[in-house]
Amino acid sequence: MSTTTTPSKKTISKEEWEKKLADVKINKQDLNKLVMNYLVVEGYKDAAEQFSIESGLAPMVDIASIQDRMDIRRAVQAGNVDAAIERVNDLNPDENHNLPAQANLLYLYFQILDTNPQLFFHLQQQRLIELIRRGEFAEALDFASEEMAPRGEENPEFLEELERTMALMAFEDTRQSPVSDLLHPAQRQKTASELNAAILTSQSQEKDPKLPSLLRMLVWSQNQLDEQRINYPRIDNFGTADLVTRDQ
Secondary structure (H helix, E strand, O other): OOOOOOOOOEEOOHHHHHHHHHHOOOOHHHHHHHHHHHHHHHOOHHHHHHHHHHHOOOOOOOHHHHHHHHHHHHHHHOOOHHHHHHHHHHOOOOOOOOOOHHHHHHHOOOOOOOOOHHHHHHHHHHHHHHHHHOOOHHHHHHHHHHHHHHHHHHOHHHHHHHHHHHHHHHOOOHHHOOOHHHHOHHHHHHHHHHHHHHHHHHOOOOOOOHHHHHHHHHHHHHHHHHHOOEEOEEEOOOOOOOEEEOOO
């Protein structure tokens, strides 16, 4: 009778692993850029300003524009979409392109909404959701028919989203609606993130920070090693980044 033997795990000691890590040369300037990218994209204005002083690395955008972007994002997260749209429009100083340097930077916001119909529809959808949330159903019906229905006629995807949003009013208690997820804070966050990404794109910046992508790549790499039955020091807690050797 033949027996199947399970291949033994290959083991890499913590000392050997740390030596391999130490042999990898990483440019400190590249690390600083990675940190600055995260602070700017995520909107940590004060931290970006302080890090710029400490590292000597100039941020990729004007620091003041970070605050403008965060004010807009927070307005959407608070359900005040009208204020957010007004703030985006106000960031266009005037229609004269001969503007000072800082004004030219803010001029990048001009036509963000006009050139991105999907974003504009989602902002309008969020306005409709907020009307329904407040129980202003008559206003919601008027807004949907006058402002959103024409766009829905032009785009089947928009029409489907509009119908889904209007379904909230079919229930006396909107929380019992099968589309009640539209009332969840995550929906506001989704809309705010979409607007934030559009503003970053207008500044020729990446819409997502690089650091989370690198962390996801690290998780994937560790999973690959696990599948190959390699015992190695891994990072389980990204907060501490401690190397942990699992039991063999």
